[in-house]
Amino acid sequence: MRNLGIFIRKYSAFFLFLIFEVFSLVIYVKYNSFQKATFINSANQVTGAWYTRTNDFYTYLSLKETNDSLARENVRLRNQLKSSFYVDTVDKHKVKDTVYKQQYEYLVAKVINNSTNNSNNYLTINIGSKQGIAKGMGVICSQGIVGKVVYVSDHFSVVQSLLHKDSQFSAMLATNKEIGYVEWGDDMDPHKGVMKDVSNNALPKLGEWVVTSGYSLFPEGIPIGKVSNLRTRTGGYSLNMEITFAVDFGKLQFVDVVNNKFANEQADLEAQRKKNE
């Protein structure tokens, strides 16, 4: 026994070496066969925290490059965005009915430029002559009328909004069909307009709907606004009244362009009459 002690002490280095070597090899083989199930790796809290901190530092150093690459990626992604593409095909919703011949065709358009606070307001939409837009077509949206097309290019159109000094649209009171016309008010309030030249016996009521008459670019009965104030200031043969527009022109997103298929025929006919006079 004493000899064994001496022996071990004499070769202590070797025995210690054996013990630790076997131990570490066992760890090595064991943990590398179960790679994930380990506590002596960087999932370990201390080393993990340390790496988080150094990584914070490194990311701070490369902030400029990261910024650049993010900006580039932003541009790349923006180029892929739906809104940056020009939509080639346009929804045309037609009603197929053999009894009726289609008179009005609607084309969906997106408003890409808009203004409400000038004295003459225009909006730009993303369809043009390639999609069948022509000068003089009416533009409506789901709430009511918007304006008419004044300039057309291949892919875009400019719409003269109702909020324009020269805009006048034929209108009527919804209940008794009394005809007049609507234009923008003098005080440049984007929510208020004036209905003029309504005959004296119309008896309009407050809150009554004012709709399109069917004599102009629009189909009959599309809302324009509600009567909000009755003014009989002119006191002549006709009534003037203030109306509140149904459309919030500041929030226009999508509009429908009205294609009156018989507009040309009507215009030609009326031109003949003028020629004869």
Add this chain to the structure above:
Amino acid sequence: MSRSIIVNLLRFILVIFIQVCLLKNINVYSLTTPYIYILFILLLPFETPNILLFPLAFVTGLIIDSFYDTPGLHAAACVLLAFVRILFISITVQKDGFDNEPEPTLSIMGFRWFFTYSLTLTLFHHFFLFNLEAFSISQFQYTLSRFLLSSVFTVFLILISGLLFFRRKERK
């Protein structure tokens, strides 16, 4: 004695810090990876008892392992390194020839001895390490080139650090 402990503790922290923060990121053509942390084991005092030397080597390796995500690999190599160190010192150094807690540093032992010492130990350590890491003979040539280039790099760094902390007055 306490001064020796403090010096070695500081060296331990410094060496691991350098290894983990600096040298872990150095990887020349995925061939050379210097492992300077073995410097801690190399520079432990001559009179470190074996019962302390092996646990120290084991723990050092394990700490490096925890940063390199290779549990047991560096620990095994370090334990081998400690064993080779004991053999090498017992062959080349007479223990009773020293007076006050000497260390196997470049400034005390001289360039020739220290170079041989660090080269031998580094070769053993790296050979064992890289082969254990590869764990196959099929890529032996690649492993061998990694081992040789890394050894050169490590020895180079060890010698530089030795010259950096060279103190002439300690020289016998």
